[in-house]
Amino acid sequence: MTVKFKELAEQAMLTAIDVREQWQRDDDGPLDVYTLCQDMGVAVRFVSIPSMEGLYGRRDDGRSVILLPSQRPLPRRVFSCGHELGHHVFGHGSSIDQMIGTYTDRKGASFDPNEFLVDTFAGFLLMPTLGIRNAFISRDWKVADATPEQIFAVACSFGVGYETLITHMTFSLQMLNRNRAKTLVNDGPKSIRERILGRPSAEPLIIVDHHWAMPTVDAEVGTLLLLPDNAEADGVGLVVDETTAPSRLFRASRPGITRVFVRGTSWALFIRIAKKEFVGLAQYRHLECEEDDGNE
């Protein structure tokens, strides 16, 4: 069987553009994929099923749900959500027993056109061509000689992982050649975090700069956020992290929504903090909760 990668990629790109247009998202900015799903009538649930990558389910009455594992890093969940939304948009799905049978039969199979299609769809939906170009131009950075830290910052601004952005820029947008991509991937987020923080850190880091295009930043308790110089935070959800050198490094400390701003400028954003490994419906992930709130 000849696999028509180019045709599938083109179909994925055009469909992603159509979805953005149909649901009134601009054609070049980052988007909140969970709100998009909600607008499209697809419920998103974070579940504690670590061995699952993600799942799309649809009943014959049209009700749809996306299940995402709560243990995965935030950027991974965002991309998986885009991937599962692709299954919804392209009308994919099989019955459970067929699926278990099919997947058992297909053990060892290396390529599934539907999976390639929805992966590429998720790439274009979350990282539109124009948006990625503009992200570099607006920061006065050149893709050709962008540093790993710069690519990491752009990945943060689109809510996706560093490697996910590099893969998309290499294979779908063809902005990076494979050798460069390999070098960049080898210098991964762990080393980038260490250089920025001046110490090794296993905690996720989000770089939020003056060019951040969304009004919100999604984080979870424990996430480190590197904000612009002189940034301040309202409320108690975000605290200054004093364990490391940069003075504008904050740590998400409790669920809820916290405003950050730079005094004397128009720069302000809302940091939406979820409980670590939140289990539940996506629309409730940033609700504040009292300590004695009867969680169990």
Added chain:
Amino acid sequence: MVEKNNDKKGVIAARIREARIAAGLTQGQVAKFLGLHRPSISEIEAGNRSVSAEELVQLADMFDVDLAWLGGEGADTVDPHDNKLQLAARELQKLKPDDLERLLKIITSMRTTERPE
């Protein structure tokens, strides 16, 4: 008959608790949405307080679950041969048996009726 009613009340109470936790809400948050005190939710989940039809509709909407399921109808887990349900998932064969069971339980509670406007 009384025993049957108590059984159903117990099923409803258990499903409300299960659906609330699966929605990621605390008893306090649910109480706030419904305009009740937190102990009322605790009592409902313990099966000590009846739920009105109106409250059940609000809870199903809030938890995004099927109203009939929340009201105690149907089985606890979905039939894998149910053709009404279509799934797309990667590497389903890698799921551990416990995880697959949990997955089927979550899918069982999925809405099948339109939300009231």
